[in-house]
Amino acid sequence: MHQVAFILYPGFELLDISGPASVFNGANRALGQRGRPAFYKVVPLSAQGGAVDSSSGIALETRPIAELPGKAGTVLVVGxxxxxxxxAMADPVLRSMLPRLTAEAGRFGSVCTGGFVLAASGLLDGHRVATHWDACEAFARAFPRVAVEPEALYRAEGRLWTSAGVTTGIDMALAMVAHDLDAGIAGEVAKRLVLYARRPGYQSQFSPLLRAQARGDNPFGDLIGWMQANLDAPLDVPSLAARAGLSERSFHRKFTAATGETPARFVETARLDAARLLLSRGLPLKTVAAQVGLSPAPRFAQAFERRFGITPRLFRDMHMNPPAEADTVG
Known part of the structure; x- marks a missing residue:
């Protein structure tokens, strides 16, 4: 079986292991329903073994790293x-054992801030990684030989897989299942876990809508929520200003100050982010263009390629799960 070894230490984030472990268990369940044997075996490890307390007070029983039976297929350090x-970064057992353990594994990486532990052992030098958005600056300062991608949910670079904050470990685990088995099984697992969507690694940790709404002093929080639900509506300055009860000039000035982007830039970013998710579902370009308010399709294709440097058709072909219907633009 493919052993997935999770590296735990006192004070670890429980969801960093429970989320991905549920994905791997779900994959085994889906395989069993198809009459196939289980593929994954989850093995919690720690420096000394025994019960290890998480930050939430729930303890997990672990094996000592030195007593892992056989080789690990995947090694993941939690945050x-x-x-x-x-x-954990200073733990002498982890610093001595991790290089050997990861060298023998078919795949290794981290969930959330677990990348700090790998980096402290010199295992990430020269690589590009993802980590929690709130730790990106500290990571870059502490490990200048490692390139941090603050916008990525997760990143796969050969044997190295790293994810951003907390729940993104679930997204990365689903991508591993799709890689190891097939996308259909990954989709079944996501459905059983009642996930809104399987998020691809390129998707930002924070959409522009969520980033703006997260600012408690933003006077346009309600308007931004309405925009999110109505991307296909007219979202020009006159329309938005009228909805906000402001003059066009006052709205433009205050919205830019509150969000850091002009209304036009903000709207286009929100629409294109939504378009990427719809394209990954295999929808036709005309359908996507209409749903995000960028019709006709040639206008959508031009805006998409200008922003991301790739045509929407090629992007969809690279990321979609179900086959797309035929279309003529892109």
């Missing part, structure tokens, strides 16, 4: 908050 993370 934590600052103090337990610093202790």
């Amino acid at each position: 934590a908050e600052r103090e337990p993370l610093l202790q």
